[in-house]
Amino acid sequence: xKSQLCMAALLILLTxxxxxxxxxxxxxxxxxxxxxxxxxxxxxxISPASLVRxxxxxxxxxxxxxxxxxxxxxxxxxxxxxxxxxxxLVHQVxxxxxxxxxxxxxxxxxxxxxxxxxRDHGFLDIAKVDLMDEEGxxxxxxxxxxxxxxxxxxxxxKNYDFMxxxxxxxxxAMGGFGGVLKNQSIGVASAxxxxxxxxxxxxxxxxxxxxxxxxxxxxxxxxxAAAQAVHNYFGNGERILYINxxxxxxxxxxxxxxxxxxxxxxxGILASLDPVALDQACVDLVFNYPSKDGDNxxxxxxxxxxxxxxxxxxxxxxxxxxxxxxxxxxxDGADMLSLLNTNNxxxxxxxxGVTTTHxxxxxxxxxxxxAEHPDRLHGAVVADKMIGKAAAALMISGGVKAVYTNxxxxxxxxxxxxxxxxxxxxxxVPMILNRDRSGQCPIDSRLNDAQTVEECVAxxxxx
Numbered sequence: 001x002k003s004q005l006c007m008a009a010l011l012i013l014l015t016x017x018x019x020x021x022x023x024x025x026x027x028x029x030x031x032x033x034x035x036x037x038x039x040x041x042x043x044x045x046i047s048p049a050s051l052v053r054x055x056x057x058x059x060x061x062x063x064x065x066x067x068x069x070x071x072x073x074x075x076x077x078x079x080x081x082x083x084x085x086x087x088x089l090v091h092q093v094x095x096x097x098x099x100x101x102x103x104x105x106x107x108x109x110x111x112x113x114x115x116x117x118x119r120d121h122g123f124l125d126i127a128k129v130d131l132m133d134e135e136g137x138x139x140x141x142x143x144x145x146x147x148x149x150x151x152x153x154x155x156x157x158k159n160y161d162f163m164x165x166x167x168x169x170x171x172x173a174m175g176g177f178g179g180v181l182k183n184q185s186i187g188v189a190s191a192x193x194x195x196x197x198x199x200x201x202x203x204x205x206x207x208x209x210x211x212x213x214x215x216x217x218x219x220x221x222x223x224x225a226a227a228q229a230v231h232n233y234f235g236n237g238e239r240i241l242y243i244n245x246x247x248x249x250x251x252x253x254x255x256x257x258x259x260x261x262x263x264x265x266x267x268g269i270l271a272s273l274d275p276v277a278l279d280q281a282c283v284d285l286v287f288n289y290p291s292k293d294g295d296n297x298x299x300x301x302x303x304x305x306x307x308x309x310x311x312x313x314x315x316x317x318x319x320x321x322x323x324x325x326x327x328x329x330x331x332d333g334a335d336m337l338s339l340l341n342t343n344n345x346x347x348x349x350x351x352x353g354v355t356t357t358h359x360x361x362x363x364x365x366x367x368x369x370x371a372e373h374p375d376r377l378h379g380a381v382v383a384d385k386m387i388g389k390a391a392a393a394l395m396i397s398g399g400v401k402a403v404y405t406n407x408x409x410x411x412x413x414x415x416x417x418x419x420x421x422x423x424x425x426x427x428x429v430p431m432i433l434n435r436d437r438s439g440q441c442p443i444d445s446r447l448n449d450a451q452t453v454e455e456c457v458a459x460x461x462x463x
Contacts, residue, residue, distance in 0.1 A: 038277035038326045044268040044350055044381065045332065046247050048088035054271045055089055055164070057331050060241050064161030066095040067130070069183055071168060075107035075117045076257030079248035081168050087126040095164065096128040100154045100187070102255065103194035103206040132156035137190035140233050144225040144319040147200040147218045151185075151229035152193030162239045163230070165275070169244040169282045171251035171300050174198070174213070175220065176309020177286075178253050179279040180242040181316055185226035197222045217311055224316035227275060231321060242278050243271040246285065251303040264289060264297045276322030280313050290379070333404035333424055336383035341406070351380035362443060366394040367460060374398060387412045387425070388432035388444040393456035396421060407432070409444070415453070 041057045043050045055062075068090050073080025090097060101114055108114040111134050123129050132154025139150040140157075167183035175182055186194050195209035196202075200218030203209050213219065234240040247266035252259035267285050272278040283304065289297035304310065317324045336348045336355070347358040347365050356376065358365035369376050377398030384391060387405045392412035395403060402422035409432045416423050432441040439445075443463070450456045 036323050036325065038272055038274035038323045039329055040270055040272040040274075040277050040281040040326045041329050041331050042268055042270045042281075043331050045355065046085070046245065046266055046269055048085055050269055051085065051089045051243070051245070052092055053331060053335065054243065054269050055092075055241070058241050058271055058273060060273060062093040062095065062162045062164055062241070063239075065159060066093045067098040067157075067160035067163045068093070068095040068127075068166055069098050069163055069187060070166050071183065071187060071254045072097075072099050072108065072114070072118050072123060072129075073121055073254040074102075074257045075120065077254055077259055079168065079170065079250055079259055079262075080121065080254040081166065081245055083122040083126045085245070086166060089164075089166070090127045093164065096130050096160070097123055098130045098132050098154075098156070098160070098163075100133045100189060100194075101131065101191045103191045103198065103209060104255070106255070106257065108255075109191065109206070130156050130159070132188075133190035133193075137192060140229050142225045142229045143232060144221075144228060144315075146225065147215075147222045148196060148225055149201065151226045152190050152196055152204065153188050153230070154190050157188065157233070163234050163241075165240060165242045167242075167244050168248070168254055169246045169270075169279075170249050170253060171303040172253040172307070172309070173251075173256065174307065175223065175312060176304040176307030177279075177283065177300075179244050179282055180275045181227045181279050181312055182223060184230045184275065185223040188230050189226060193226070197226050216308060220308065220312040221315040223312050224319060224321065227316060228319060228321040231275065237273070241271070241273055242275045243269065244278055244282050245269050246282055249286070249297075249300055251299050260299075263295075263299045264291070265295050272326070274322040274326070276313055276316045276324055277326035279316075280324045281326055281328055283310065283313065330381060330402055330422070332381040333383065333402060336381065337404045337406070340383045340385065346385045348383040349376055349380050350382075351376055351378075363390045363394055363460065366391055366398070370394055370398050370457075371461075386432060387416075388441055389415065389447045389450075389456065390441075390443045390460055392416050393447070393450075393453045394460065396453045397457045419453070 041054050102108045107117050118129050136155045137152050139152050142151050165180045165184050167180045169179040172178040191206055192204040195206045196204045199209040199212035200215045200222050202212040231237045249262045249264050250259040286297050286300055291297050340348050345357050345359050349356050377400055380400050381402045382400050383404045386407040388409050389411045392415045396419045404424045406426045408425040408428055413423055432444050434441050447456050
């Protein structure tokens with residue numbers, strides 16, 4: 001599954017702004033307007049190959065002894081990142097999956113039971129796994145000591161030169177949401193370190209910490225500080241990168257053995273060298289989600305707001321961990337166009353977790369999709385062999401958000417860009433020619449006097 005991103009939401013995100021709903025929950029927005037703009041890469045395709053592609057898009061090769069930090073998921077849960085999804089990336093970087101024991105009662109709060117959960121969930125079948133606090137822990141310095149005065153992490157963290165922070169973005173009962181900031185703070189902390197963060201610096205006791213959870217903002221700020229400590233530990237962020245898989249969007253975390261069922265579709269995979277920008281982009285995608293019956297982000301938005309979850313991002317930006325300003329860059333187009341050309345297809349449509357292929361001539365496939373399956377086009381990324389005015393009008397009417405093509409005519413490019421559709425074309429020509437190249441394409445010629453998308457579509461539907 002994937003989300004359908006409406007055009008307005010996409011434009012908001014591509015300009016690095018935030019939704020009005022998000023701004024209403026952001027008390028420190030005005031304090032960070034001078035921060036640099038980070039790049040966040042995105043693909044709607046949640047697959048092993050796309051996970052590798054988005055890692056490669058970051059341009060920072062994982063070198064040396066590589067830790068791949070995930071959540072192994074509580075026994076009984078089922079939303080954690082599955083071994084079959086992550087194995088290709090883990091193998092490519094010759095990585096070791098790393099985790100730490102939990103601070104709450106469950107099947108991962110002791111080394112013995114945690115190892116059994118790891119086996120049951122299949123991670124040992126794909127790679128080496130390391131429980132980093134199995135042999136104790138040590139402290140690393142924090143830059144922000146508002147609440148915590150150190151970060152207590154597993155001793156085995158010393159064994160790694162590079163970290164891939166591979167998080168499952170979803171809701172969380174205490175933090176509102178969990179993404180790379182949580183995966184790097186609570187996730188990398190030892191059991192005692194988790195207790196220290198949860199209690200905002202009061203205790204390292206995994207029993208007593210639950211008596212000191214009334215300082216919600218202190219807890220959120222402690223997570224930001226701990227995430228920054230790990231970031232700094234890996235060469236001030238030069239030997240770490242960040243990936244969020246935004247799927248199975250339950251309001252509950254993978255630490256829940258009986259998580260609530262997701263009420264919204266999956267969104268995609270996002271990645272950045274900036275953890276603050278990455279989590280902000282994911283939150284914005286949720287807050288701008290075009291909800292409808294049976295596919296609704298309201299529950300997750302309520303979970304984030306009710307726990308003041310955005311404050312983790314706010315504080316992380318305030319202490320200098322990263323920027324909340326970002327540019328969202330899709331990586332979907334290039335591979336789609338290559339697939340189209342290699343297989344001699346005319347049209348590819350990627351949306352809702354599915355890439356469909358089409359090989360009819362002209363605009364037959366676009367007309368059929370618009371009439372019979374409009375949801376396939378709304379929010380889609382499209383690769384088309386060539387785009388004339390007719391194809392452009394149908395794509396705009398369907399709500400396509402980005403197009404990649406070998407050839408486009410100037411009127412089509414202008415029409416698409418005026419509608420806010422991203423256009424990437426290998427070649428631009430004044431007009432699309434007919435098959436014997438003796439004149440203009442006959443379908444496009446019928447649209448020469450049409451001034452609007454609506455007029456074009458009305459003409460095309462009569463053909």
